[in-house]
Amino acid sequence: MELDREQRVGLLKTMLTIRNFELKLAELFAAGKVPGFVHLYAGQEAVAAGVCANLRRDDYITSTHRGHGHCIAKGGDLRRMMAELYGRAAGYCKGKGGSMHIADLDIGILGANGIVGGGLAIAPGAGLSARLRGTDQVVVCFFGDGASNQSTFHEGINMASIWRLPVIFVCENNLYGISTPQSRHQNIRDVSDRARAYGIPGVTVDGNDVIAVYEATREAVRRARAGEGPTLLECKTYRHRGHFEGDPMSYRTKEEMEEWRRRDPVERFWGKLREMRLLTETDYAELDRQIRAQIDEAIRYAEESPLPDPAEMMEDVYAF
């Protein structure tokens, strides 16, 4: 099934939103407006956009410390995200979570996660829940190449495979676990090779090609909804920024970074849409302007939102 113009422009819009959001956030962080750690998603946009375009509102995702892109692609509200990043009361988590814990359970976002590999154990549970409740919801579990060495990678995928749970394990292989290159943290090149160990399909795609990601995910989602079990989908990609903002990035060469910038997923896809005459320069500029306006509005919303009341600190530990 070919994607129509609207769907393609939709993918670009998602990617561009993530890109603009993250670059703006880098500025805000540098200006001291956003406390804590931020791990930016810039460079990996094709993965979140291509994967989530296959999901329904009631499908689930588990996300990571580098989770802003997943949240935006799954339909998260930019204003509440930004307010959370600012540590404000109107944020997604009332300022109790911050960048690494943004969640929106109403649209199936089961949370970013500060623990590398944390979501790999949780995603099968959401898949089991969907099955026991008799729905055809699916779960996407995002994680990085670093997390693929955690025990939860093995435990979660093994459990999902024996129970044929509707989970798509999406490895965003950005080639580094913090500063450690993949070649030094595992003895394989393709994380998807490990799928064989669980008797499930393992697929590697160009994670900077949003259409390739979209199509591979479409098949994995089809399998999951049909009760055929999990898929391990590896998307090779690259983060444009450091592991965290402020990372001096001494572990990557300039040449490598430039080479990957030439494969920028946003530029590439925009170029393709222009070639296909689906989008003009004017259309693109207008799209970009609209997105920037939305982000500015989110910043305004965050900055106008009150700070959390200290009394609120004791709330939400337990449900009553």
Added chain:
Amino acid sequence: MREISYAEALNEVLREEMKRDPTIFVAGEDVGAFGGVFGVTKGLLEEFGEERVRDTPITEAAIVGCAIGAAATGMRPVIEMMFMDFMGVCVDQIVNQAAKMRYMFGGKARLPMVIRACCGAGVSAAAQHSQSLEAWFVHTPGLKVVMPSTPYDAKGLLRSAIADDNPVIFLEHKLLYGKKGSVPEGAFTIPLGSAEVKRPGQHVTLISWSRMVDVCVSAAQSLAQEGIEAEVIDLRTLTPLDKPTLFASVEKTGKVVIVHEACLTGGFGGEVAALIADEAFDCLDAPIKRVAAPDVPVPFSPVLERHYIPNELQVLRAVREIV
């Protein structure tokens, strides 16, 4: 009233609750046809089928994670950890994920899940199958910690734990599984956070939980023969803690001995002692005493293990020091 064992009481409440609520499912290592290593899930597979009574691989992090994912999306899992010592391999899922999700997400998540596990020494199971690690979890806001000492409490508390919308660590002492007691049929609950005065007394308060409650009751009976009336309090749940019952007793007796099977240092007894010292200091007529296991791993050989587990004699000695 009919008498059933602690294990049977747990089994009964699981069956009753699963019948009532289709969102409850049970998962864990060998909980299906095998019925759990201590028989707590016996017969559930036959009655509720494989979808709701799930044998898992030996994969503790995935078992807990699975419960978290399911609980956050509308189910009410009751999972079994077999031996609580194995929680060492999935502490992240319990402490960083389950316990904090609601708070981190600003109150949006509800995690109605129970993690059952056996604890305690007494069967020569050695250092990795005998611990009482309740203090780890009491030290983690977001979790509730329940440790019943009788079949009646086991049933009433497990029902409350299942009904609770928070992650509950439910610890069953392995020497108690065979203990018999009166248990009514059908639904009754004991609210989490209610301690029980097992025996009234005015000279000294013995505070305890799980299997050490029996040791304290027995010590109280011996003391009664000497004319010392000990009040025995079973905390039943450590989080939330029933402070009013605790303080009321201290006010009456002015003397406190805290008895737990976990090793002394960093044990929950220290917290109870600190609370009493903080909030009921004026009632105290003597130093607060603690009876606990020594700070060593649980030894294997029966003779060493007997030496390790706190006993009645130690309780009597502690009482005589202050009464």
